[in-house]
Amino acid sequence: MNKSICTALLVCALSVAANAQQCNCPENFDYVVQKLEMNYARFPDKVPASEKKAYARLKAKTERKARKAATTDSCAEVITGWLNTFHDGHVYLSPQDKAAPKPLTPAVVKQPNLARLDEQTALLVLPSFSIRHIKAIDSLVAAFKDSPTPQLIIDIRGNGGGGDRPYFGLLPLMYTRPYEVHGVEFLASEDNIANFEALLQEEIPANTRKVVEELVATLKARPGQFVPFGEEKSVATYESVSKTPVRIAVIQDQKCASAAEQFLLYALQSDKVTTFGTSNTKGALDYANVTELPLPSMPYLVGIPSSRSTRLPETSVDKAGIAPEVKLPKHLEDPVSYIKGYLKAEAQLP
Known part of the structure; x- marks a missing residue:
């Protein structure tokens, strides 16, 4: 085989391997599973004791798919497919735009x-x-x-x-x-509490700040429990x-x-x-x-x-x-x- 062709194929293979390693789909999928099980307010109702075996089988099947996903796009497809099984419009995987948000114009967003x-x-x-x-x-x-x-x-x-x-x-x-x-x-989980604490770092009205501070204190006092609001x-x-x-x-x-x-x-x-x-x-x-x-090694956010x-x-x-x-x-x-x-x-x- 021509030496230059061999070199090109080797570079291509190394590039694909690097991209797969960079994505590390199993790591990202395991992270999403862990975070969803810990923070999802619907999880106890969606996966009761009677459904745990079926849930475990679906999770294992998706883990096998994740091991075969070599690119960020294919991994996002695998994770999104799994999240869609919860049939919840508020559970999603979304690209994380690290650039500063551009101002929205009437041509981009329909106005009232x-x-x-x-x-x-x-x-x-x-x-x-x-x-x-x-x-x-x-x-x-x-x-x-x-x-x-x-x-x-x-x-x-x-x-x-x-x-x-x-x-x-x-x-x-x-x-x-x-x-x-x-x-x-x-649901008083660590991540949900941290989400409200992050809100307190922003400029928000004084009355809103007081409500959030009281909510954070209540959530911290009852870890792992459902805490009424209102x-x-x-x-x-x-x-x-x-x-x-x-x-x-x-x-x-x-x-x-x-x-x-x-x-x-x-x-x-x-x-x-x-x-x-x-x-x-x-x-x-x-x-x-x-x-x-x-996510740990993908430019995506999981919404829970x-x-x-x-x-x-x-x-x-x-x-x-x-x-x-x-x-x-x-x-x-x-x-x-x-x-x-x-x-x-x-x-x-x-």
Whole structure:
């Protein structure tokens, strides 16, 4: 064989071996398994005693796949496949971008928007409940209050969640009777505690800091246990019912998840609101407050929910998502116009 070809093949083989060693998939998979078993608030429910043998077999099968994964990409595929068996939208493997985050522009991220469709109807589009949208959504809610309409359509299609604070301004508009509110329970693991301690190193409001400090102290006092945060079940009330809007429609789809689903749970408690959609939501709300941990030798983060809702086990969102009250035809070209007409007919408006 030609000497130069032999040299090239040797260099190539050494390069592949170096990449495989650098990835060390078995190490990364074992790390993910360990961290998930220690920190996942759903793990005790997902893997009860009756399922431990099946879980062990699946883990051993995935370990064999990990030993064969020679690249970072193939290893990420193996780990993601295993995480997907938990069927939890808050359990994930995500690339870790070490570069400074670039500012997001309207061309990259869809922005909240308010439009007046006619004298009776306004349309509020909320593609995300990201905390970066708090000011924008508050401003749009204020604009609606300044020039209200009897009907309001809130379009949250494609909204994968974010935080609860962005939609708080809408709760008084939807309010007709006390909202039922459920708390959460945090799993007091070392990593989950460290996640909150890291938050205390950031600039956060004084009232938020006090709450987090108290939570950290409680978690440290009860290691390995589930610690209640907030009341198991309570009610939230407002002084009065807003005169406008009179009727509210919320449009949902299968991509609505997390905070968007929590918003829907509030909306469904209002006598003003009717929800519309072609399908149920994604179902990713029961286990939340994700702790992200970097893998030892891969540029990835594993996301693990640290809390579970006190709605469980009686009321689960993750099992089937949230169904719309009015099922829309799948091939409807203009859902907004359809819903506008639906609301007018219901109110007998011209």
